[in-house]
Amino acid sequence: MKQVAILGSTGSIGMNTLDVIRNHPDRFKVVALTAGKQIEKLAEQCAEFKPAIAVVSDVNGAASLSKLLLDKQIKTQVLYGPAALVAAVTESNCDTVMAAIVGAAGLVPALAAAKAGKRVLLANKEALVMSGDLFMQAMKQGGGELLPIDSEHNAIFQCLPNQFTKNPNPSLGVEELWLTASGGPFRNTPLEQLADITPEQACAHPNWVMGRKISVDSATMMNKGLEVIEAFWLFGLPLEKIKVLIHPQSVVHSMVRYRDGSVLAQLGQPDMRTPIAYGLAWPERIEAGVAPLSLTQLAALSFSEPDLARFPCLSLAFSAAKAGGIAPTVLNAANEVAVAAFLDEGLPYLRIPEVVEKTLSAISAANADSLEFILEVDARARKLAKEFICKH
Numbered sequence: 001m002k003q004v005a006i007l008g009s010t011g012s013i014g015m016n017t018l019d020v021i022r023n024h025p026d027r028f029k030v031v032a033l034t035a036g037k038q039i040e041k042l043a044e045q046c047a048e049f050k051p052a053i054a055v056v057s058d059v060n061g062a063a064s065l066s067k068l069l070l071d072k073q074i075k076t077q078v079l080y081g082p083a084a085l086v087a088a089v090t091e092s093n094c095d096t097v098m099a100a101i102v103g104a105a106g107l108v109p110a111l112a113a114a115k116a117g118k119r120v121l122l123a124n125k126e127a128l129v130m131s132g133d134l135f136m137q138a139m140k141q142g143g144g145e146l147l148p149i150d151s152e153h154n155a156i157f158q159c160l161p162n163q164f165t166k167n168p169n170p171s172l173g174v175e176e177l178w179l180t181a182s183g184g185p186f187r188n189t190p191l192e193q194l195a196d197i198t199p200e201q202a203c204a205h206p207n208w209v210m211g212r213k214i215s216v217d218s219a220t221m222m223n224k225g226l227e228v229i230e231a232f233w234l235f236g237l238p239l240e241k242i243k244v245l246i247h248p249q250s251v252v253h254s255m256v257r258y259r260d261g262s263v264l265a266q267l268g269q270p271d272m273r274t275p276i277a278y279g280l281a282w283p284e285r286i287e288a289g290v291a292p293l294s295l296t297q298l299a300a301l302s303f304s305e306p307d308l309a310r311f312p313c314l315s316l317a318f319s320a321a322k323a324g325g326i327a328p329t330v331l332n333a334a335n336e337v338a339v340a341a342f343l344d345e346g347l348p349y350l351r352i353p354e355v356v357e358k359t360l361s362a363i364s365a366a367n368a369d370s371l372e373f374i375l376e377v378d379a380r381a382r383k384l385a386k387e388f389i390c391k392h
């Protein structure tokens, strides 16, 4: 029986994880659940899965959750705040952690899971983008297993030789990783219409149902840029060997090209329960509740190069990846601020790349060599990005 903690259980990945677990009560026991603000949803999850610990962001949320649980006679211990997110990982007796908090807020508990030697199911790509080196070192030090949940990285993990991530031996002949991208809702939108894009339009992804932040990132293709950086850290290949292909059907989730001419691909429905079930059960495979893929019912599968003029965020991410050091931390922080401002404060869609670019240029290069420094850079970049947004 695996003991599972879910960081971000009320989000899109969190709920899909619980959906897989719900169908396998003989294999998985939920021991900790955490959420930001959706207290009622978390209370329902606690009533169903009866975890030992539940964590929310603040004291008011904790009081509301405690009351709801008392009414339902559920004995889950309620904690709150960033340190409690770490406690959910280190003090819940879990062996498996789903890291599915969105954004930089997920970094510290994901690192705690890595250091503690847990099996880490990593959805929270921002953690790797901000601090890839530290995160991979923490995994090594802890000795646990890292299973990528992002569909592209999960696909690549499936197409690589066994244990490639632990021993990327050149004799295994891995030449390139090909990350596929749908191109989002604006792949063919006339460029002059992009200025008026609303949050609702940006969040209406053609193939995937996801949280709002990653949906906007998919529309700008910043998401694919973050994923290139994520792949760099996960699989240890040089950046020049990580390619992006537009594949609007989202059926081929990514590919690996080998020296001998073979290209291995993983195909499936665009449904995150497949990579989640894979990570939960690895190396076994379990029922995920996903409809079987029928190739004969699909129209043609197509692939093309991304258009960097249409997607300046992808270009910015490539530059930050190349620059290395703290540049990806700055890119991520500025993007989080700009996307939040677009979603909640009416920042025009086309100003997202502008804010990211200005913030990147304003912070000088440095190595990302400690968590304290990375968090300091993250805070500095957020402050600057907010100033750029206000000044306009």
Ligand code: NAD
Residues within 6 Å of the ligand: 007, 008, 009, 010, 011, 012, 013, 014, 034, 035, 036, 037, 038, 057, 099, 100, 101, 102, 103, 105, 123, 124, 125, 126, 149, 150, 151, 208, 209, 210, 211, 212, 213, 214, 272
């Ligand atoms: P979401 O917005 O639906 O859910 C985010 C979760 O994090 C929620 O439970 C929320 O309560 C929690 N949260 C947010 N801010 C928090 C804070 N400050 N402190 C504590 N908890 C907080 O997001 P999502 O779509 O589920 O994505 C989660 C992560 O997985 C992201 O990093 C995303 O890039 C990655 N991911 C998602 C998908 C997908 O299909 N949704 C696919 C690949 C990768």
Ligand code: MG
Residues within 6 Å of the ligand: 150, 151, 152, 227
């Ligand atoms: Mg992805």
